[in-house]
Amino acid sequence: MSTAAAVEADGLYVIYRERDLETVALRGAEIALPEGTWTSLMGPSGSGKSTLVHVLGGLLEPSGGRVVIDGEDITRLPPAERAQRRRRRIGMVLQRDNLHPLLDVGDNIALPLRLDGRPAPHIRSRVRELLDSLGLSDRARQPVGQLSGGEAQRVAIAVALAARPTVLLADEITGELDARTATGVLDILARVRDDEGAAILTVTHNPSVTERADLRLRMRDGIVIE
Ligand SMILES: Nc1ncnc2c1ncn2[C@@H]1O[C@H](COP(=O)(O)OP(=O)(O)OP(=O)(O)O)[C@@H](O)[C@H]1O
Numbered sequence: 001m002s003t004a005a006a007v008e009a010d011g012l013y014v015i016y017r018e019r020d021l022e023t024v025a026l027r028g029a030e031i032a033l034p035e036g037t038w039t040s041l042m043g044p045s046g047s048g049k050s051t052l053v054h055v056l057g058g059l060l061e062p063s064g065g066r067v068v069i070d071g072e073d074i075t076r077l078p079p080a081e082r083a084q085r086r087r088r089r090i091g092m093v094l095q096r097d098n099l100h101p102l103l104d105v106g107d108n109i110a111l112p113l114r115l116d117g118r119p120a121p122h123i124r125s126r127v128r129e130l131l132d133s134l135g136l137s138d139r140a141r142q143p144v145g146q147l148s149g150g151e152a153q154r155v156a157i158a159v160a161l162a163a164r165p166t167v168l169l170a171d172e173i174t175g176e177l178d179a180r181t182a183t184g185v186l187d188i189l190a191r192v193r194d195d196e197g198a199a200i201l202t203v204t205h206n207p208s209v210t211e212r213a214d215l216r217l218r219m220r221d222g223i224v225i226e
């Protein structure tokens with residue numbers, strides 16, 4: 001492959017155990033996300049898409065396999081170091097509950113930068129820049145509970161992008177948006193790919209999201225197929 005991979009993962013296994021029920025959610029899954037490329041992942045409900053996103057994002061430790069981000073294997077890092085890599089290199093937007101309900105829009109966007117110990121002037125200018133570029137300039141002090149679905153997803157994208165990650169993972173982010181708002185959100189992803197050279201992964205059931213992607217993958221029964 002000519003393009004460098006921002007993410008390379010292979011041999012991924014995840015087994016959920018709940019009482020006497022075992023679910024093998026990933027069974028040897030493998031994926032590579034090239035820099036500056038938008039990859040779409042589709043597949044039936046329960047095929048392991050969200051589980052894969054959690055593993056790639058370092059939220060869930062697989063029982064087998066490895067995840068290499070920018071050339072570094074994050075799979076076996078101690079939890080604190082894994083969390084630090086996650087904050088700096090990976091932006092994640094999940095289907096819901098991305099935002100801290102007690103913080104306003106600006107403080108939600110600032111939070112990952114504060115946790116990473118960035119200086120206050122840097123945080124202020126980065127938050128301002130993101131508010132402007134996502135069309136949220138007049139929302140900085142609004143409690144996130146008062147946002148519409150589309151606004152909340154734009155704030156979630158701003159939070160995910162705050163640290164200028166090399167990888168953006170987005171799980172069903174247009175699921176609850178009307179077609180026009182969804183298009184606006186997808187335009188933002190395309191801009192991030194083009195301007196920042198980020199590797200983007202969108203998980204979706206929606207063919208109009210997949211249409212926007214450069215690469216199209218499918219999942220079935222815990223593995224990624226073309
Ligand atoms: N926390 C959990 N505990 C136990 N089983 C789980 C857990 N999360 C997921 N599973 C199971 O693992 C399998 C894969 O789930 P996953 O959420 O990754 O699927 P998905 O492809 O994202 O589905 P959808 O399209 O419905 O979002 C499913 O059988 C699911 O029931």
Ligand SMILES: [Mg+2]
Pocket residue numbers: 049050051
């Ligand atoms: Mg899912």
